[in-house]
Amino acid sequence: MTAELFVWWMLALVAIASAVMVIAAKNPVHSVLFLILCFFNAAGMFVLIGAEFLAMILVVVYVGAVAVLFLFVVMMLDINFVRLREGFLNYLPVGALVGIVLLAELVLVGTSWALREPSPVLATVEGLDNTRALGSFLYTEHFVVFQIAGLILLVAIIGAIALTLRQRVAVKRQDIARQVHRRPAETVTLVRVETGKGV
Amino acid sequence: MPALDLVPLLPEVVLAVAALVLLLLGAASERRTRTSETSGEAAAIVTPLVVAALLVAAVLAAVLDKTPGLVLGGHFRFDGFAAVLKVLVLVAAAASLLLVSSYQEDERIDRFEFPLLALFSAIGMSLMVSAESLLGLYMALELQSLPLYVMAAFQRDRLRASEAGLKYFVLGALASGMLLYGCSLVYGFAGTLAFSELAAQFGPGAPQGMPIGVLVGLVFVIAGLAFKLAAVPFHMWTPDVYEGAPTSTTAFLAAAPKLAALGLAVRLLSGPFADWAPQWQQVIVLLAVASMLLGAFAGLVQTNIKRLMAYSGIANIGFALVGVAAGTNEGIEAALVYMIIYIVMVLGAFGCILAMRREGRYVEEIAELAGLSQRRPLMAAALALLMFSLAGIPPLAGFFGKYFVFLAAVRADLVWLAVLGLLASVVAAYYYLRIVKLIYFDPAAEPFEPPAAPGLQIVTALSVVFVLGFVVVPGPVFAAARLAAAALAR
Numbered sequence: 001m002t003a004e005l006f007v008w009w010m011l012a013l014v015a016i017a018s019a020v021m022v023i024a025a026k027n028p029v030h031s032v033l034f035l036i037l038c039f040f041n042a043a044g045m046f047v048l049i050g051a052e053f054l055a056m057i058l059v060v061v062y063v064g065a066v067a068v069l070f071l072f073v074v075m076m077l078d079i080n081f082v083r084l085r086e087g088f089l090n091y092l093p094v095g096a097l098v099g100i101v102l103l104a105e106l107v108l109v110g111t112s113w114a115l116r117e118p119s120p121v122l123a124t125v126e127g128l129d130n131t132r133a134l135g136s137f138l139y140t141e142h143f144v145v146f147q148i149a150g151l152i153l154l155v156a157i158i159g160a161i162a163l164t165l166r167q168r169v170a171v172k173r174q175d176i177a178r179q180v181h182r183r184p185a186e187t188v189t190l191v192r193v194e195t196g197k198g199v
Numbered sequence: 200m201p202a203l204d205l206v207p208l209l210p211e212v213v214l215a216v217a218a219l220v221l222l223l224l225g226a227a228s229e230r231r232t233r234t235s236e237t238s239g240e241a242a243a244i245v246t247p248l249v250v251a252a253l254l255v256a257a258v259l260a261a262v263l264d265k266t267p268g269l270v271l272g273g274h275f276r277f278d279g280f281a282a283v284l285k286v287l288v289l290v291a292a293a294a295s296l297l298l299v300s301s302y303q304e305d306e307r308i309d310r311f312e313f314p315l316l317a318l319f320s321a322i323g324m325s326l327m328v329s330a331e332s333l334l335g336l337y338m339a340l341e342l343q344s345l346p347l348y349v350m351a352a353f354q355r356d357r358l359r360a361s362e363a364g365l366k367y368f369v370l371g372a373l374a375s376g377m378l379l380y381g382c383s384l385v386y387g388f389a390g391t392l393a394f395s396e397l398a399a400q401f402g403p404g405a406p407q408g409m410p411i412g413v414l415v416g417l418v419f420v421i422a423g424l425a426f427k428l429a430a431v432p433f434h435m436w437t438p439d440v441y442e443g444a445p446t447s448t449t450a451f452l453a454a455a456p457k458l459a460a461l462g463l464a465v466r467l468l469s470g471p472f473a474d475w476a477p478q479w480q481q482v483i484v485l486l487a488v489a490s491m492l493l494g495a496f497a498g499l500v501q502t503n504i505k506r507l508m509a510y511s512g513i514a515n516i517g518f519a520l521v522g523v524a525a526g527t528n529e530g531i532e533a534a535l536v537y538m539i540i541y542i543v544m545v546l547g548a549f550g551c552i553l554a555m556r557r558e559g560r561y562v563e564e565i566a567e568l569a570g571l572s573q574r575r576p577l578m579a580a581a582l583a584l585l586m587f588s589l590a591g592i593p594p595l596a597g598f599f600g601k602y603f604v605f606l607a608a609v610r611a612d613l614v615w616l617a618v619l620g621l622l623a624s625v626v627a628a629y630y631y632l633r634i635v636k637l638i639y640f641d642p643a644a645e646p647f648e649p650p651a652a653p654g655l656q657i658v659t660a661l662s663v664v665f666v667l668g669f670v671v672v673p674g675p676v677f678a679a680a681r682l683a684a685a686a687l688a689r
Contacts, residue, residue: 141272144208148326148338151215152345155319158222159349162312163364 008048015041028074036067053131207268207277207329210256210285214322217252218315221245225311239304241311246300249314253293253321260285260325267686273393274335279686281329283535283679284462288328291455291542292321294658298546299447301652302553302561306445308354316346317451324459330466332392333382333420340378340427343459344371347452351444363443370426370436378423384416397471414478420467421482427460430520431489434513438497441509446561449505450549453512454542461519461538465531468523469687476526483524484616490517491623498630504552504565507630508545511589514627515541521620522604525611528688533607535680537600540669544588544597547662551582554650554659568634570643578647581663583635588666590631591624596669 018041021034039062046055128136138146205212229241260282267278296314303309323343330336348371352364386392388410389400401409426433441449468479494514501507519541522534555562572579588597601624605617650656669676 142274142334144205144270144272145274145334145338147215148342151218151319151322152338152342154222155316155342155345155349158312158316158319159345162310162316162349163352163355 004048008045011041011044011048015045029071032067032071032074035070036063039063039067051130053129053134056131204268205271207263207281208270208275209263210260210289211322211325213259214252214256214318214325217248217256218318218322221248221252221311221318222315224248225315229311239309242300242303242309242314245311246296246314249318250293250296252318253289253296256325257286257289257293260289265682265686269331270329273395274332274338275326275329276331276394277329280462280466280683281686283683284328284458285325287539287542287679288324288455288459288462289321291458291546292317292324292451294546294661295451295454295549297654298450298550298553298658301650301655302445302447305556305559305561306354306447308445308447310353313350313353313447316350320344320346320350320451321455324455327459328462328466330463331394331470333385333394334392336463336467337375337379337382340423340463341375343456344375344427347371347448347456350448350451351440353448354445357445359443360445363440366443367436367440374423374426374433377419377426381416381419381421381423384419385413386416388412388416394467394471398473401471402474409475409478414475417472417475417479418482421464421479421486424460424464424467425486428457428464428516428520429509429513430486430516431493431513434490434493437513438506438509441512442503442505442563446505446549446553446563449508450546450553453508453545453549457512457516458538458542461516461523461534465523465534466687469531480524480526483520484613487517487520487524487616488619490514490520491620492517495623495626498627501630502565503563504555504568504634505563507565508548508552511627511630512545514623515589517623518601518604518620521608521613521616524616525607525613527607527611528684530604530607530611531687532677532680532684533603535683536676537604539676539680540588540596540600543662543665544585547581547585547659547666548589550655550659550662551578551585553655554578554647556648556650557645559648565634565637567644569637569641571638571647573643574646575649579638581659583638584663584666586631586634590628592628594670596666599669599673 015038018034018037022031022038025031025034039058043055043058043063046052046058225241225245228244263277263282265277265279265282267276269276296317300309303313320343323339323341323346326335326339327343330339348364348368351367352361354360382392385397389397391397391400401413422433426436429437441453444452468476468483472479490513494510494512494517498507498510498514501510515537519534519537522530522532522537524530525533552563553561555567557567568582571582584595588595591597591601593599601620605620608614608617608620
């Protein structure tokens with residue numbers, strides 16, 4: 001129990017520290033990297049409280065896709081982020097005040113949640129990890145809606161292609177078959193250049 | 200206890216399978232033939248097949264057993280209401296595709312993705328009218344909206360089209376956000392997403408009263424739906440999108456999606472929240488009044504015929520909402536009759552707009568119609584009849600739509616609403632009649648090119664026949680609306 005608690009606190013502290021670094025780091029690329037660290041720690045905390053599906057999704061979706069996308073965007077944008085953030089720490093007192101209020105509220109919510117009567121709604125099925133439970137719910141009761149979500153994603157793909165793909169006619173393309181079939185006789189011509197005259 | 204299976208969803212399953220197959224077919228034939236930006240051959244193969252799939256699904260929806268049945272998971276429901284509206288939206292979607300294929304070719308945007316996106320949108324509409332839970336409602340609405348955003352920006356080399364697509368997308372996302380927020384509030388306070396359980400919780404003799412949170416959530420949901428309906432004050436996107444988007448998209452947008460959105464609103468309001476009629480009635484009355492008045496007055500100063508159709512659409516949604524606001528079964532029936540007549544008229548009107556082609560390009564100014572009767576008497580007569588019908592002049596179909604909606608309002612003790620509606624329709628009659636005056640009494644402008652496409656001519660002709668013949672054979676429309684409304688009555 002104590003080991004688990006130790007890990008929990010370590011993950012939590014690193015998550016908070018990296019979250020602070022996300023907004024404090026001067027270099028936006030570092031910010032995104034700290035964001036990824038924060039996601040990983042949050043995923044670890046999810047595992048510890050038994051929500052392994054959420055942890056997996058957090059890593060796969062947020063780290064694997066969203067954060068990497070952020071990283072690309074940040075690296076491609078040529079914006080002087082350092083200038084944008086000048087004088088940012090001047091707002092610290094006000095920000096801290098808001099933060100303390102939010103924290104106090106969170107503590108209130110947390111304690112009331114901890115002291116609540118056990119709710120019948122949250123009953124879990126014995127012997128079923130939550131990935132399996134979610135899956136069995138999603139693929140049975142919500143099967144039709146799940147398929148519609150798939151159709152919506154397909155429409156998004158078709159729409160993106162229809163609106164952006166341009167078949168350029170005049171562009172020269174590499175045609176490997178033609179390249180392979182070329183013979184020196186058809187392509188190379190020997191020109192005898194007289195000295196001092198050029199071609 | 201209704202059976203839980205996938206059979207009630209058969210039309211959508213057929214459409215989805217067709218969409219996937221046609222996507223592959225389009226991609227394969229596109230790659231082989233493509234030499235320039237668009238060659239149009241893939242679209243020429245895919246479009247008729249999409250229309251055929253839509254019609255097959257409509258027939259399936261019509262012949263399926265109409266005893267109420269829940270789909271696996273209970274997110275969708277098939278009943279008389281769903282069947283009638285599915286047939287209507289699918290046929291309307293197919294008709295708009297027939298209308299627009301020649302425009303797509305002429306504007307060099309006849310890529311095969313366009314009919315496919317329309318097909319996906321039609322799947323969404325078809326699901327919308329049978330939504331039976333908040334989750335199903337939201338997913339169907341997104342599947343309907345997302346292709347429309349892309350279709351609005353389909354003419355990607357034109358700045359106006361890109362602007363229209365972006366505006367539609369951003370405001371649509373905002374509306375989806377509001378709708379979702381409302382759904383989350385309802386779910387949070389009621390603890391369930393299913394319409395039947397919501398009805399059980401808030402119906403007559405329910406143990407609890409109405410939590411204020413559910414009411415606030417319901418208002419947000421109505422706001423989100425009002426955006427899809429283009430009802431004032433959520434109409435801001437409409438004129439710009441109608442004008443900026445390619446006319447093919449506008450013609451699609453103006454017909455089927457409106458009917459689907461109204462069907463969804465009616466299903467939501469008369470299903471789980473039927474006993475709260477006094478609460479949501481105020482909101483709907485406000486939407487109806489604002490839409491009728493703004494649509495009537497703002498339309499007066501328009502010079503672009505697509506913008507005019509946008510304001511006309513706003514006003515007409517207002518009239519349909521008068522029927523919904525009555526809160527009675529008769530009101531729902533009247534609103535459905537109104538919408539059926541309206542989408543037939545709007546398809547015909549867009550048929551005429553899509554025939555306004557001169558010297559190889561399409562014109563959109565109302566003034567270009569001047570003296571049409573001398574050059575093209577048939578098209579002039581068709582457009583004039585449709586305008587008379589939109590203005591609500593007896594004995595054309597548009598008159599009966601308005602009559603029954605106002606009758607329902609009067610019977611529900613909303614006399615003032617009916618009077619306001621009458622006044623608004625008198626104001627709106629000005630801009631419809633102005634077009635008739637331009638066509639018949641003004642000096643002739645340059646002639647339009649004769650429309651080559653048979654699809655366009657057939658759809659326009661059918662629309663005119665409907666407008667003229669409704670007074671003789673009104674039975675089928677009323678029977679359909681009665682069947683639909685009866686399925687909602689509890």
